[in-house]
Amino acid sequence: MRDATSRRSTEGTGCLAIAFCLLAIGPATADQSPPNVLFIAVDDLNHWVGHLQRNRQTITPQLDRLAAWGVSFRHAYCAAPACNPSRAALMSGMRPSTTGVYHNSNDYRPHIAPEQTLNSHFRAHGYRVTGAGKIYHGTYGRRQEWDDYLKRPKVRSLGAFSKSDFNGVRWSVLKGEDDAVGDYFTVNYCIEELQQTGRKRPFFLACGIFRPHMPWSVPKKYFDMHPLEQIELPPFRENDLDDIPELGVKTAKPGGDHRAIRDGKAWKQAIQAYLASVTYADTQLGRLLDAFEASAHFDNTIVVLWGDHGWHLGEKHHWRKFALWEEATRAPLIWKAPGVTPQGAISSRTVDFMSIYPTLCELTDLPVPEHVKGRSIVSLLRDPAAAWPHPALTTHGRNRHAVRSEKWRYIRYEDGSEELYDHDADPYEWNNLADAPQHANVKRQLSAAFPSVNRPEVARKTK
Numbered sequence: 531m532r533d534a535t536s537r538r539s540t541e542g543t544g545c546l547a548i549a550f551c552l553l554a555i556g557p558a559t560a561d562q563s564p565p566n567v568l569f570i571a572v573d574d575l576n577h578w579v580g581h582l583q584r585n586r587q588t589i590t591p592q593l594d595r596l597a598a599w600g601v602s603f604r605h606a607y608c609a610a611p612a613c614n615p616s617r618a619a620l621m622s623g624m625r626p627s628t629t630g631v632y633h634n635s636n637d638y639r640p641h642i643a644p645e646q647t648l649n650s651h652f653r654a655h656g657y658r659v660t661g662a663g664k665i666y667h668g669t670y671g672r673r674q675e676w677d678d679y680l681k682r683p684k685v686r687s688l689g690a691f692s693k694s695d696f697n698g699v700r701w702s703v704l705k706g707e708d709d710a711v712g713d714y715f716t717v718n719y720c721i722e723e724l725q726q727t728g729r730k731r732p733f734f735l736a737c738g739i740f741r742p743h744m745p746w747s748v749p750k751k752y753f754d755m756h757p758l759e760q761i762e763l764p765p766f767r768e769n770d771l772d773d774i775p776e777l778g779v780k781t782a783k784p785g786g787d788h789r790a791i792r793d794g795k796a797w798k799q800a801i802q803a804y805l806a807s808v809t810y811a812d813t814q815l816g817r818l819l820d821a822f823e824a825s826a827h828f829d830n831t832i833v834v835l836w837g838d839h840g841w842h843l844g845e846k847h848h849w850r851k852f853a854l855w856e857e858a859t860r861a862p863l864i865w866k867a868p869g870v871t872p873q874g875a876i877s878s879r880t881v882d883f884m885s886i887y888p889t890l891c892e893l894t895d896l897p898v899p900e901h902v903k904g905r906s907i908v909s910l911l912r913d914p915a916a917a918w919p920h921p922a923l924t925t926h927g928r929n930r931h932a933v934r935s936e937k938w939r940y941i942r943y944e945d946g947s948e949e950l951y952d953h954d955a956d957p958y959e960w961n962n963l964a965d966a967p968q969h970a971n972v973k974r975q976l977s978a979a980f981p982s983v984n985r986p987e988v989a990r991k992t993k
């Protein structure tokens with residue numbers, strides 16, 4: 531491994547002279563080859579990440595290490611709170627309300643052209659585009675859009691010490707080591723790609739880590755890092771659903787997962803299993819970051835890491851994603867862009883994942899395709915505290931949206947019912963203020979961010 535300490539100190543002190551720094555280095559200086567892109571997705575990773583401090587039980591030293599290399603966003607939100615529509619939107623640059631791809635059952639492929647995707651765009655502009663693991667949802671990926679993509683590896687199972695299943699919320703305490711889970715091989719593939727040198731084309735390397743997606747089955751050592759007797763429940767109100775519209779209560783489905791888990795006295799066990807899976811994913815990320823730091827590409831590679839949406843673990847009597855509240859919509863977003871991002875900064879500005887496509891284009895001097903409607907956040911990567919008046923938008927079904935500003939969350943369902951939360955006073959969204967007359971103006975202002983076009987849902991895939 532090369533000397534990371536000296537590199538960091540050089541960058542750190544050099545950038546004290548900010549004006550000089552901006553002149554001296556940039557994403558595409560004349561004597562430098564185009565920057566590579568290391569594109570990392572972590573499936574179902576909510577905001578329980580160490581440096582974001584939402585849940586202090588979590589153990590994520592590698593996510594925190596990556597954040598220390600660049601800029602992490604405290605208020606980053608998915609375009610849709612489910613795997614397929616979130617990823618289809620992020621990778622196409624088009625919102626669910628534009629494509630009609632709202633749910634996991636909506637196969638995006640007839641509605642998003644191959645040349646519209648982020649990976650195709652980079653490939654068309656001379657990048658070697660490769661990947662492994664989960665970038666697109668399930669079986670929906672189009673392998674022909676990639677120069678190479680790891681086939682799903684056969685993972686040799688050594689069995690489990692125990693298994694649990696409550697209404698489909700599932701986990702196992704696995705025997706064996708890190709290679710008992712497929713992510714180990716995803717990361718191996720990406721490490722080998724990072725170790726290549728001498729290629730003529732810049733690379734766009736996509737690493738799709740699957741944990742902490744269910745089943746939360748990871749080796750026992752990760753459960754042992756989160757002892758059951760130390761697990762704490764998230765902040766929670768028994769009567770939290772009392773002031774929520776009917777469609778919101780239906781979203782929470784309190785009689786489903788939550789009842790099964792409480793009846794089974796398994797709430798803390800489930801949290802332990804999620805935390806163990808987060809730490810497993812974090813550990814695999816660490817293997818990737820080690821290889822990246824030791825590679826020839828560290829100083830000329832843009833890194834972006836995103837979770838595809840959040841996850842409830844009993845807040846609002848709800849489990850999983852599939853909702854428009856903070857827990858289901860907020861996910862990590864971390865950027866390292868050489869010559870652009872300061873080190874170890876956290877931005878509080880509200881951004882959503884529609885920003886990723888145009889931001890990557892701007893950082894690499896690629897044109898932004900006409901169909902891509904998100905806003906580049908390069909200005910926030912340069913100055914994480916810069917003014918940013920734009921709220922984040924999340925969509926969960928046709929005409930069902932949430933707008934998030936730094937202070938407010940405003941949800942409007944398709945029947946016109948609403949929720950409004952003041953995050954300055956109520957960070958867990960317990961008090962729905964939507965009916966308070968003094969907030970009518972706030973709702974009116976936030977509603978300007980709702981999309982004007984709400985395309986009908988496309989066909990559902992039949993099994």
Ligand SMILES: [Ca+2]
Nearest residue numbers: 573574613838
């Ligand atoms: Ca997901």
Ligand SMILES: [Ca+2]
Nearest residue numbers: 770771960961
């Ligand atoms: Ca409530």
